[in-house]
Amino acid sequence: MSDLILSANRHLVICCYQPYRKHESSPDIGAVTPEDVKQLKKEIFNGYDVYIRPVHNQTESVKVDMRFVLYNIAYLDLKIQELKWNGFLSLRWYDRLLSWNASLYGGLDFITVPQTKIWRPDYVVNNAVSQKKNLGTPDTLVIIESSGLVTWEPGMISETSCKIDIRKYPFDTQTCSFVFSPWMTTSRFLNTTSRLNRIDMSRFVPHGEFTTGESSVHFDQIDEVFADDASVTITYTLVLNRRPSFYWMVMIFPMASFPLLSPVSFLVPVESGEKITLSITVVLSYLVFIGSINDAMPKLSDTVSLIVVYASVQTLISMLTVVANGIIICIHKLPPDFQVTVPVFKTSRRLNSSRKTKYDLQSEESCKSNSPKLELCSITGRTRAVQLAEERMKENSENNCLNNDKYILLARRLDKICFVFFAFLAILVSVIFGFLFM
Numbered sequence: 001m002s003d004l005i006l007s008a009n010r011h012l013v014i015c016c017y018q019p020y021r022k023h024e025s026s027p028d029i030g031a032v033t034p035e036d037v038k039q040l041k042k043e044i045f046n047g048y049d050v051y052i053r054p055v056h057n058q059t060e061s062v063k064v065d066m067r068f069v070l071y072n073i074a075y076l077d078l079k080i081q082e083l084k085w086n087g088f089l090s091l092r093w094y095d096r097l098l099s100w101n102a103s104l105y106g107g108l109d110f111i112t113v114p115q116t117k118i119w120r121p122d123y124v125v126n127n128a129v130s131q132k133k134n135l136g137t138p139d140t141l142v143i144i145e146s147s148g149l150v151t152w153e154p155g156m157i158s159e160t161s162c163k164i165d166i167r168k169y170p171f172d173t174q175t176c177s178f179v180f181s182p183w184m185t186t187s188r189f190l191n192t193t194s195r196l197n198r199i200d201m202s203r204f205v206p207h208g209e210f211t212t213g214e215s216s217v218h219f220d221q222i223d224e225v226f227a228d229d230a231s232v233t234i235t236y237t238l239v240l241n242r243r244p245s246f247y248w249m250v251m252i253f254p255m256a257s258f259p260l261l262s263p264v265s266f267l268v269p270v271e272s273g274e275k276i277t278l279s280i281t282v283v284l285s286y287l288v289f290i291g292s293i294n295d296a297m298p299k300l301s302d303t304v305s306l307i308v309v310y311a312s313v314q315t316l317i318s319m320l321t322v323v324a325n326g327i328i329i330c331i332h333k334l335p336p337d338f339q340v341t342v343p344v345f346k347t348s349r350r351l352n353s354s355r356k357t358k359y360d361l362q363s364e365e366s367c368k369s370n371s372p373k374l375e376l377c378s379i380t381g382r383t384r385a386v387q388l389a390e391e392r393m394k395e396n397s398e399n400n401c402l403n404n405d406k407y408i409l410l411a412r413r414l415d416k417i418c419f420v421f422f423a424f425l426a427i428l429v430s431v432i433f434g435f436l437f438m
Helices: 002-023 034-044 245-261 263-267 275-295 306-332 346-369 371-437
Strands: 062-077 082-094 110-114 123-125 141-145 149-152 155-161 173-182 190-194 210-223 230-242
Touching: 034 110, 062 173, 062 210, 062 230, 082 173, 123 155, 155 173, 173 210, 190 210, 190 230, 245 263, 245 275, 245 306, 245 371, 263 275, 263 306, 263 371, 275 306, 306 371
Parallel strands: 062 190
Antiparallel strands: 062 082, 082 149, 082 155, 110 141, 123 173, 141 149, 173 230, 210 230
């Protein structure tokens, strides 16, 4: 009986010992406990002031290392010249008032605290179109290492101004800037450097309308009014290249095709009655299309888009086709007896009439002198007058036919000449502006 009790107790001890062995594999004796973190925060933040720069000698400057990371671009509004983007700044500096010996706190080498508990550089987005405000939110965390190195990465969604150059729109390239500067701290107390000489695009999401090109960073010093010192402004620039595939389909092809429709009006015969109607319809359609384009473009006077100049020139050419068609219709409708009147001097008319009278008198005297032949002379004169009248009627009818055909042929020849001329002119203008866009 005692053997059974001993074996049962031994089995119970073994069963209870197994969980204890598993518990031994959890944290070692030197693991960081919550009490270590609480104790550390209590000690390093005791008497800490967020408005005192984190250096022991307050005449020294705080060196801040900056890196700008761009996530994506929401849109670039040409009319109001505004760029909306999403990104964050990665800022690092040493806070000499927040360093500790990690071995005294179980090897604790870093902690995280809200950004409102420490000193931060007072950077703002200087070219923001909205109200300037401090970076980050009260809930944004910062990482503090045991050496005093602070890492602060405030995220932001901002709308900044961007100078738009629409000269080569829609094949334009825009250069937008992201300007960061301290609001009140001058360069004597804040020394800003950049880890990268460009924007960090490693996490950038591609945009549907623009592709990103080169980026750079440069520093500018601006004299401050409130102090005999200057502040350093950090400007990141980014080149945006517009994707032209969409604009080829909805803008370039229609705008280059409309001017080629105007010369087609010269192929329409005048007899159809639709010659001038077609040319006017083309001009009106072109003007409506240009109006829809102008609504999407900014109204700037310092830079004029080449596509606006191109549209204006092609509109002028289309209007000239309307004028040319009107002239051709007028020529085609000229009456057969229309003649260009040339002024004749009265002296010449009198001279001709006197010569004719003299000739008639001489003929009459010659007929009277030959009295035996008077009757024959009168008969011959009548016959000749009839012949002359018939010849004149025949000549008048032939001249009328020739005059009528002459104006119709002239109008048709002008149609051919104008078609070739205006088609060549429209193509030439398109080619010239095509080279200017390159």
